[in-house]
Amino acid sequence: MTLAQVKIDATEERLNTLDMPQEGWSTAAREDALVRLRSMGLPSRRDEYWKYTRPDTLVQPTAPDAAVLHTDEGPVFDTLGRLKIVFVDGVFSADESDDLTLEGVMIERLAGATADIHWAKGLYGVLENNGQNPVERPLAALNTAYATDGVLIHVTGTPSKPINLIYRHISTSSDAILHHVVKVEKGANLTILEDGPAAARLNMCMEIDVADTATFHHVRAQGRDHERRAATHMFARLGTESTFKSFTLTANGVMTRNECVIELAGDDAHATVAGAALGDGDFHHDDTVFITHDAVNCESRQVFKKVLRNGATGVFQGKILVKAGAQKTDGYQISQSLLLDEDSQFLAKPELEIYADDVACSHGSTSGAIDEEALFYLRSRGVPVGEATDMLTLSFLAEAVEEIEDGTLAEEINERLAAWLARRRG
Amino acid sequence: MLNIKNLHVSLEEEDKQILKGVNLTVEAGKVHAIMGPNGSGKSTLSYVLSGKEGYEVTEGSADLLGEDLLEIDPEERAALGLFLAFQYPVEIPGVGNMTFLRTAVNSQRKARGEDEMSASEFLKVVRERAKSLKIDADMLKRPVNVGFSGGEKKRNEILQMAMLEPKMCILDETDSGLDVDAMKLVAEGVNALRNEDRGFLVITHYQRLLDHIKPDVVHIMADGRIVKTGGPELALEVEQNGYADILAEVA
Numbered sequence: 141m142t143l144a145q146v147k148i149d150a151t152e153e154r155l156n157t158l159d160m161p162q163e164g165w166s167t168a169a170r171e172d173a174l175v176r177l178r179s180m181g182l183p184s185r186r187d188e189y190w191k192y193t194r195p196d197t198l199v200q201p202t203a204p205d206a207a208v209l210h211t212d213e214g215p216v217f218d219t220l221g222r223l224k225i226v227f228v229d230g231v232f233s234a235d236e237s238d239d240l241t242l243e244g245v246m247i248e249r250l251a252g253a254t255a256d257i258h259w260a261k262g263l264y265g266v267l268e269n270n271g272q273n274p275v276e277r278p279l280a281a282l283n284t285a286y287a288t289d290g291v292l293i294h295v296t297g298t299p300s301k302p303i304n305l306i307y308r309h310i311s312t313s314s315d316a317i318l319h320h321v322v323k324v325e326k327g328a329n330l331t332i333l334e335d336g337p338a339a340a341r342l343n344m345c346m347e348i349d350v351a352d353t354a355t356f357h358h359v360r361a362q363g364r365d366h367e368r369r370a371a372t373h374m375f376a377r378l379g380t381e382s383t384f385k386s387f388t389l390t391a392n393g394v395m396t397r398n399e400c401v402i403e404l405a406g407d408d409a410h411a412t413v414a415g416a417a418l419g420d421g422d423f424h425h426d427d428t429v430f431i432t433h434d435a436v437n438c439e440s441r442q443v444f445k446k447v448l449r450n451g452a453t454g455v456f457q458g459k460i461l462v463k464a465g466a467q468k469t470d471g472y473q474i475s476q477s478l479l480l481d482e483d484s485q486f487l488a489k490p491e492l493e494i495y496a497d498d499v500a501c502s503h504g505s506t507s508g509a510i511d512e513e514a515l516f517y518l519r520s521r522g523v524p525v526g527e528a529t530d531m532l533t534l535s536f537l538a539e540a541v542e543e544i545e546d547g548t549l550a551e552e553i554n555e556r557l558a559a560w561l562a563r564r565r566g
Numbered sequence: 567m568l569n570i571k572n573l574h575v576s577l578e579e580e581d582k583q584i585l586k587g588v589n590l591t592v593e594a595g596k597v598h599a600i601m602g603p604n605g606s607g608k609s610t611l612s613y614v615l616s617g618k619e620g621y622e623v624t625e626g627s628a629d630l631l632g633e634d635l636l637e638i639d640p641e642e643r644a645a646l647g648l649f650l651a652f653q654y655p656v657e658i659p660g661v662g663n664m665t666f667l668r669t670a671v672n673s674q675r676k677a678r679g680e681d682e683m684s685a686s687e688f689l690k691v692v693r694e695r696a697k698s699l700k701i702d703a704d705m706l707k708r709p710v711n712v713g714f715s716g717g718e719k720k721r722n723e724i725l726q727m728a729m730l731e732p733k734m735c736i737l738d739e740t741d742s743g744l745d746v747d748a749m750k751l752v753a754e755g756v757n758a759l760r761n762e763d764r765g766f767l768v769i770t771h772y773q774r775l776l777d778h779i780k781p782d783v784v785h786i787m788a789d790g791r792i793v794k795t796g797g798p799e800l801a802l803e804v805e806q807n808g809y810a811d812i813l814a815e816v817a
Contacts, residue, residue, distance in 0.1 A: 512619070517656040518666075520616050521726060522644035522674035531669065535660030535709075 147181035150199060151278075154182055157201045158286045165256045169265035173284035176269065180278045189275055192455040192487045193397055193426040198279060198371045203315035203341030206367035206394075215306065216335045216361040216389075216556060220548065222304040223247075225291055229309060230316020230339045232289050236306075244297025244328065250290035250319060260292045263321050267347040267375035271401035275430060280373040280399070283345040287319030295328045295354075302331035302357075307338030309365055314339035320346040324354040326379075331546070332356075337363030337370070337393075344372040352379040352406055358386040359549050361556065362393060366422070369395040380406030380435070387544045389553050390417040390425055391560045397426040404431070404438040404466075414443040414543035416553070418560050419452030419484075426455035427475070433466040433499075442473040445540040447533055448484035449564075459491040462499050469494075471501035478536045479507055526565040533561055567765040568592040568615075568734050573626035575607075575614050584610045586790035587626065592734065595762035599776055600769045601801060602787035603809045608769045609653060611787075612738040616650040617643050630734055644670075645677035647733030651723040651740050658710040663722070666710045667692060667729055674730060695728040699755050717748035724755035735759070736767045741775035753778030773805035788813055 155177075160170055183195040197204050225247070226236035232249050240247040248257065265284040271277060293303065305320070316339035324330050328351070338344065350356045362370060370393065376384050390396055402411045417425045431440045446454035456475035477486035488505040510532050518528035537557055544550040568591065575585035584607045592598045602608050614621050615628055617640035628635045635643055658666065672682040683691075696706060699721045711719050720740055727735055737756065741749055756779050760766070768779055776784070776798065784800040785792045788809070793816045794800065804812065 511656075514656050514658050516618050516640060517652065517658070518670075519640035520618075520644055520650055520652075521666075521670035521730065522641050522677065523670055524641045524673060524677075525639065527669070527673065528641075531661055531666075532658070535658055538660030 143181045147184055150184065151178065151182045154199060154201050154282075160286055161251065161288055163251075163253060165253070165261050166264050169261070170285045173265050173268070173281045176272065177278055177281040177285060180276045180281065182278050182282065189428075189457070192457070192489075193424065197369055197395055198341070198343070198397065203313060203339070204367075204369065205312045206309070206340035206365060206369065207312060208309055209337070209365040211364065213559065216552060217304055217333045220552070221301045222333060223301060224304050224306055226306045226308060227289060227316070227318065227338065229311045229314035230289060230318055230342070242299045242301070242303070244295060244299045245303070245330070246294040247303070248292045250292060251288060253292065257292060259294055259323055260321050263323060263347055263349055264319075267349065267377055268345060268373070270377070270403065271373070271375045271430070277373060277399060277401070279343055279371045280345050280375070283317055283319055283343050283373065287317045287345065290319040290321070293320070293322045293330070295322070295324045295330045298329040302333050304333040304335065307334065307336035307342070307363065309337040309339055309363065309368065312340055315341045317343045318345070322346065322348045322356070324348070324350050324356050326351045327353045329355040330357070332358050333549075334358070334360040335363070337365040337368040340368060342368070342370040342372070344370065346374045348374065348376040348384070350376060350378045350382040350384050353381045354379065355383040356385070357545060359544055359553065360387070361389045361553070362391075362396065364392045366392045367394050369393070371397045372399065374400045376402045376411070378402065378404050378406060378409040378411060381408045382406060383410045385412040385543065385545055386414070387540070387553070388415040389556060390415065391556065392419070392423060393425065394422050395424050397428065399428045400430070402431045402440070404433050404435055404440060407436045407438065409435065409438045410440070411438075412441040412443070412543050414441070414540045415445070416537045416540045416557060417446040417454060418557065419446065419448050419454065420564060421450040421452060423448070423452035424455070425453070427458070429458040431460050431471070433460070433462045433469045433471065435466060437468040438466070439470040440472070441543065442475070443540045443543050444475040445537045446477045446486060447480065447537065448477055448486060449480035451483040453484070454486045456486075456488040456490070456505065458489075458503070459493065460501055460503070462494040462496050462501065464495040466496045467498040469496060469499040469501065471499070473503040474539075475505045476536070477507045478533060479509055530558065530561040530565065534558060567594045567631060568767070569629045571627045573614070573628060574624045575610060576622045576624055578620050578622050583624075584790055585614070588790070588792055590785065590792060592765040592767055594733075594765050596782045597760065597766040597768060597779060598783045598785065599781035599801060600767065600785045600787050600792070601771070601773075601804055604771075606787045607790040608787055609738055612650055612736045612769055615736060616640060616648060641673065642677065644730070645674045649727050649730055649732035649735045651720075651727060651735065651737045653739040653742055655711050655719040655723055657712045659712050661710050663708055663710050664692065664706045667726060670726065671729055692729060696725055698758065699725050699728070700751060701725055716743035717745070717751075720744060720748065720752050721755065724752055728755065728759060733763065734765045734767070736769065738769050739771060740768070741770055741772065749775060750778060773801045776801045786812055
């Protein structure tokens with residue numbers, strides 16, 4: 141298929157603003173990605189996959205300005221023991237980061253990693269490339285080609301604490317492209333925490349290879365800066381009896397597109413992707429998930445909840461693809477929105493495509509308001525209307541938060557959700 | 567304590583009058599029962615008093631301890647000392663029963679300008695009161711009313727009543743959906759709360775609950791009005807002869 145000239149022009153206009161880093165081992169992958177990108181072109185609003193989310197500001201040559209939020213609220217995960225890796229406007233900060241040594245893990249910075257890193261070479265751009273079929277994800281290809289920083293994490297054991305990627309946003313015009321590669325070897329375990337807005341505009345890509353019987357946990361809070369924009373991709377491949385669990389908290393943000401592409405490649409694997417999004421006013425949040433079952437007896441869960449008010453928009457595009465032979469698949473998908481007023485909207489496109497005959501897949505999508513009966517019940521017990529509404533809102537979000545396995549992390553996320561709601565109660 | 571005068575209430579949605587001039591006074595320390603056939607307005611009375619939306623008061627008044635109930639929000643009525651035990655307690659997934667109870671207790675205390683109850687003090691009190699209602703630790707931990715049996719829900723209502731220590735308790739068909747044993751347990755819970763400072767209004771369809779919660783005064787309600795008032799013997803009369811005789815007598 142030939143691309144429309146406008147698409148070619150828009151893509152080249154964006155590419156003109158970028159320089160491809162020359163880092164030896166990744167160069168071939170970057171050049172391949174650029175070829176991929178040119179054949180697809182950057183997304184435009186006429187693309188089916190971008191029907192509900194306008195890609196314009198994610199694609200345009202320079203990032204729209206985004207004011208930096210100043211808040212008294214401390215960083216998420218601040219009280220937990222963890223290894224900190226800090227990026228400021230998309231650039232690794234050695235000063236603010238911990239020493240990158242942790243038992244059971246090798247951590248290297250992407251930028252400047254000129255030596256041949258064999259394990260990373262086998263993954264960089266590879267999972268992203270696999271995830272381009274059957275749906276194109278041009279922003280991820282752009283990321284692979286032009287990422288300027290990120291971390292390469294090779295896990296061979298079970299580290300004593302999580303790795304916390306902290307993304308600070310300082311410049312109102314920063315435009316960051318970060319690419320992380322994570323390989324969790326057989327039987328190893330890793331938890332990654334992410335926190336912060338990262339930049340005025342962020343393009344983030346994480347490739348995660350979870351080997352047989354390995355475990356990967358991920359909890360992310362995207363930062364509360366109202367004007368920030370983000371397009372993120374996670375590409376994961378799961379081996380036999382492995383576990384992948386990811387949860388994202390998004391509070392505020394004028395534009396967020398979070399894509400998660402998972403391939404259950406080994407038997408008896410488990411994948412969970414969950415998210416809670418809170419939007420007030422100029423807020424657009426899009427969760428786009430694609431889970432491919434390509435092995436026997438795997439389970440996948442997608443649990444997404446959004447609370448929207450004052451004209452905020454939530455989008456969910458979630459797909460479960462069960463390939464021929466992927467028998468005993470258990471696929472679950474739910475996307476729900478709580479609309480706190482009539483100006484807000486939720487757009488959902490759940491999809492199932494099944495080529496095996498012995499599978500159980502369920503999906504559901506709802507939009508609703510606060511339950512008046514429950515609200516009256518709480519008020520009749522003396523709980524003021526604002527607090528009662530918050531309790532019911534948290535109760536709505538609970539199903540997503542419960543997908544976080546670690547109770548302490550779940551509690552941390554719940555506190556953030558409650559604080560966001562309380563600030564709006566005034 | 568509770569003074570209802572000439573209360574007229576319509577449904578907001580449809581122009582339908584439900585209460586057509588209710589007069590009722592419940593004194594501190596007394597248990598009043600309201601009986602009546604279906605559709606007589608008993609439950610509407612309990613909802614209007616506790617502040618549920620959807621009803622319009624077209625005439626009359628309702629005071630609790632001298633305060634105009636009809637002018638204040640449901641949470642303010644609760645803080646003032648009004649409690650409604652629901653006929654159908656609402657399930658609230660994702661909110662732990664204990665969290666809910668503690669939020670309710672402390673919200674009311676805060677509204678009255680009292681100190682909040684500490685977590686440890688609350689835990690001690692709730693365990694003790696739950697025990698007498700045969701509510702175990704698991705039921706306290708579970709989300710509010712979710713997966714509770716009919717009897718468990720009603721016991722949970724009484725536990726809330728015991729924790730909130732209201733001045734005026736309204737029980738709306740608390741006996742519905744209960745077997746004899748569950749009803750006895752609930753009645754014991756209610757009786758334990760009876761004292762000279764607290765008033766009760768027990769709304770019921772049948773006399774059997776009143777075998778366990780002995781009323782001082784019994785009212786018969788029909789077509790939005792209290793049509794007859796008497797002692798406990800009035801409930802027995804209903805039990806034996808049904809409502810038809812009484813209604814025919816007052817007609």
